[in-house]
Amino acid sequence: MSVVSAANCEALAQKPEAMNYRAFGRTGLMVSALSMGCMRLGEDQEANTRVVARALELGVNYFETTRWYCGGQCQHRTAPGLAGKTRGVIVSGKCGIGPDSTAYGFRQEIERQLDILGLTHFKFFQVGWFSWGMMPHLLKRGGVLDALRVARDEGLVQFVGFTGHDTAENFIKCLETGLFDSMTVPYSLINRTYEGTIRRAGELGVGVVAMCPVAGGTLACESSVLKEALGLDLPTTEMALRFVLANPHVSTACSGMTSAGMVEQNACTVKAAGVAGSSEDHARMCAGLEKLRAAFGARLCTACRYCMPCPRGVDIPRHMELHRNWKAFGLADITRRQLDGVPADRAIELCNACGECEKKCPNQIPVRKALRELRRLRGKGAKTVAAPQA
Template sequence: MKKRELGNSGLTVSELGLGCMSLPDDLQESKRIIDAALDAGINLLDTADLYDGGKNEELLGYALKNRREDIILATKVGNRLNPDGNGWSWDPTKRHIIGAVKESLRRLGTDYIDLYQLHGGTMEDDVDDTIEAFESLKKEGLIRHYGISSIRPTVIKRFLDNSSAVSVMMQYSLLDRRPEEWFPMIKGQGASVITRGTIAKGLLTEEGMARAQKMDGFLDYGSYELQETLAALRTESVDLHATAISYVLQQDTVATALVGARTMDQLHDSIVAYSKTVDPKQIEVVEKLVRENQYKEHRL
């Protein structure tokens, strides 16, 4: 599997990454999936302290025993769970981040995190306080690099302007092209994009049409329009799953495309799709079939 540099960090990440949020709540089965991903050349694994109340980090820590050096481990911070375990509140303060990283390290069973990401952000945040926390953790050696997970251009630009962040995680796919407008800004700041929602909740796979029929549309696509669009994409693609992955990876601002996997079959399908060669002309054709949508809010 090919690799790309993550921003200007010096870290090289696999073009396909594993989003761990959807892993099954079964230690042995999750370990099988993670082992298969690593054996296929995937080296970026992404989670968050919020996922399943921290249990996802624990699951990942269990699965990575004796394989820590094989991976680039990424997690997120900023959502503080309520004491009763029901719900959470946004807390990007230095005090919270400094405390939360220690809990993440414990759950992950490691003494450092390769990529620590702010899990959201608003323009009301004290961004200097937040960045100071990340820089402090870098100096301590508890994290190697940091980034932000956000779909708000205003928040992203302010964070990149004032920090040494190396990555921005954004929802991006053939059906959600909103981030494209901001790629030049992100690249110009020396950062890379990590895509989530790469296959648009499975819509850009063989199961896509069946899934679309059960959904009330997707983003600014109404239900009927979504099904029409998927039908056209399937007609023009030799393998829509492969085309979807190739589409996001054609952008040099993108370092890695995350895919989720609840089963071994789902992981296998994404790895096979990634390995297929997609004609650039096919990419040009399908691009014309989808909307060049843009963010309506939080614009610069």
């Protein structure tokens, strides 16, 4: 969606001594290579204000928010750190849509989020939790697109993006409608599902916000396997950010930072990584990751969920993800901790090895073997537990 008459067009603020900036698709804006996802801000408001303020000081000029994070408090927690400092800064808002969405309701939501954040306009507003299947709700007469067009013409919203978790192919179809200026999708060393979609976005001039660049903290542990594969002797979080930003089609890596120290460390990494992505570096890193996949051998779980529900309640896709992170990427410590975090009513101990999941899996994943190995990793052996009583 191109801007026709936005009243609030201004260049973004830059601090080149502390941060690198990259073209944000065809918008003409230069966005900080590190951006801040505000979905993890906690209940300590002084700490929230400090982390947002520190991000601004270090040149971050993109903050992603929505009213729907943090139990409805995300934007309330973000606003104090931004107060009086939003000139030249993108503070994006976001709202999901559905069959009952109307132009009136969506407009009200935009205004409500502006109010909470203390903004006069959104440089970016995102259609959240979006998928190709929701396109009719966006396009219908009196629907969300009408609201966005009016808001854009009034200068209330300058650019429109989408974010969600649809298939890579469906998101390419969304991009090719030409309706969107940005796309926000997860992308990291261990989640390259949308790599082809990101490439297509680059070709179409759509800005790419890579969310979860350290995979929600999974990449916050050491991995000699990843070091060797990538040819980098760096902490895993640094390698993770470097990988995402080596992709020349990524505009910004959006990290859910929760402390000033985290912002400082990430800003330092991003600054050291250089200004632009390098196709050559990126291809080299991808080749290293492909070797790991090949060494992993077993076919990779695509999280399609065809194996679900498990009759015993096991969260199979989550465990296949943990198994891959451990076996393919050498992330044993964090995998052990994350196994402990799986709720008891979805845990591996419930598996009775019935094999139903393997019959339904289109990728022939050896689920039972993987679950046995995960149980051994936890040091609890591979014993079968009794079935729950009806």
